[in-house]
Amino acid sequence: MTKMQDARMGEGGSKPGVGARLVVWQHGTADIMASLGSRELPHVLDRSLRRLVPFDLTVIFAYPDGAHPVFLHNGLHGHEFGPALENYLNGAYLLDPFYTACAQRVPPGLYRMRDFAPDEFFSGDYVNSWEVHPCISMESGSLAEEIGYMVPLQGGFMASYSLMRRNGGQPFSNAEIDILRHVEPVVRQAISLQWQDLTRGKRFDAGRRGAMMELAFESFASDLLSGREALIVQMILRGHSTLSIANTLGIAEGTVKNHRKSIYAKLGIASQQELFTRFIRHVLG
Numbered sequence: 419m420t421k422m423q424d425a426r427m428g429e430g431g432s433k434p435g436v437g438a439r440l441v442v443w444q445h446g447t448a449d450i451m452a453s454l455g456s457r458e459l460p461h462v463l464d465r466s467l468r469r470l471v472p473f474d475l476t477v478i479f480a481y482p483d484g485a486h487p488v489f490l491h492n493g494l495h496g497h498e499f500g501p502a503l504e505n506y507l508n509g510a511y512l513l514d515p516f517y518t519a520c521a522q523r524v525p526p527g528l529y530r531m532r533d534f535a536p537d538e539f540f541s542g543d544y545v546n547s548w549e550v551h552p553c554i555s556m557e558s559g560s561l562a563e564e565i566g567y568m569v570p571l572q573g574g575f576m577a578s579y580s581l582m583r584r585n586g587g588q589p590f591s592n593a594e595i596d597i598l599r600h601v602e603p604v605v606r607q608a609i610s611l612q613w614q615d616l617t618r619g620k621r622f623d624a625g626r627r628g629a630m631m632e633l634a635f636e637s638f639a640s641d642l643l644s645g646r647e648a649l650i651v652q653m654i655l656r657g658h659s660t661l662s663i664a665n666t667l668g669i670a671e672g673t674v675k676n677h678r679k680s681i682y683a684k685l686g687i688a689s690q691q692e693l694f695t696r697f698i699r700h701v702l703g
Contacts, residue, residue: 439470439597442469442470443466443469443470443601445466446462446465446466446467446469446470447466447604449462449465449466450462450463450466450604450608454608454611454612455611455612459608459612460476460478460490460491460493460612461493463579463605463608463609464476464493467581467598467601467605470597470598470601471581471590471594471597471598472583473581473582473583473590474495474582474583474584474587475493475494475495475553475561475580475581475582475583475584476491476493476494476579476580476581476582477489477491477492477493477494477552477553477579477580478490478491478493478577478578478579478580478609479511479516479517479577479578479580480571480575480576480577480613480616481511481517481520481521481575481576481577481578482573482575482617483521483574483575483629484629484630485630486507486508486509486511486630487506487507487511487517488616489503489507490577490613491579494552494553499552499553500548500549501549502547502548502549502550502551502552502554503552505549505550505698505702506550506551506552508701508702509634509698509701509702510544510550510551510698510701510702512630512631512634512635512701513544513550513655513656513657514544515531515534515535515536515539515656515657516531516534516566516568516578516580517578517631518534518631518656519534519568519576519578520568520575520576520577520578521631523570523576524568524576525568526567526568526569526570526602526606527567527568527599527602528565528566528567528568528595528598528599528602529565529566529568530563530565530590530595531563531564531565531566535657536653536656536657536658536659536662537657537658537659537661537662538657538658538659538662539656539657540560540657542655542657542690542694543690543691543694543695544655544657544694545560545657546560547694550698553580553582560585561582561583561584561585562582562583562584562585562586562587562588562589563582563583563589563590564580564581564582565580565581565582565590565595565598566578566579566580566581567579567602567605567606567609569605569606569609569610570606570610571609571610571613571614571616572610572614572615572616572617573616573617577609577613579605579609581598634700634701635648635649635651635652636648637700638651638696638697638700638701639651639684639685639696639700642684642685643681643684643685646677647677647680647681647684649667650663650667650674650677650678650681651681651693651697653666654678654690654693655693655694655697660674660675660678681693
């Protein structure tokens, strides 16, 4: 057996070893470099990374300050997102932890969504709604896991490149995350160069970081809710539990519960799902 064959086979002739992954990534890097500037670049990125670690779906969104997201890459492979993509782009993205991370300018790198998500986010309405989350299927439900590369773009804002596994699969292992983190500099540079002219001919307000989120929550039922109630509504919708809200604001859990009762009464609703629906209608309206 040649050294090349041994590298491709990996230890035990089944799983690829470090040498195999290095060879695979070297070829992937060459393909990425050759594809820069072409429409194929994001698909080449998908293929190159998938040879290292398996995943099912990908998307790339850019999040300009003071503007709606820009949909840069559809790696959903025939997944039907119906109205969800339009709803996401028009306002539901405000509840996406990756959007929040980009608005807060987290350091570039690869992150699990749970690195940013509040404690009850994954049991909440947004992450499980096929009507506003473009990667959720009405048939198969939520995802096993979503991870993402956070990438700075020229113009001062950021993009997220999400890699996802469908419901029924396994979350990414720590070893798989380590592999994907090792190749992050190439991924980041490729995305940055591919969309370096994204702002050309377009007007983005580079000084309004997170302004869309602030405006959406400030204007939601502003004639009915107090400032403290509006803040608690934001935290509920983003996936914070009563305990998390209490700890964050430095108040008692009972006080948070009283605020929730007051909010529901003022809005004429009886559940968190109704609150979510009202907010989504507000941002889409």
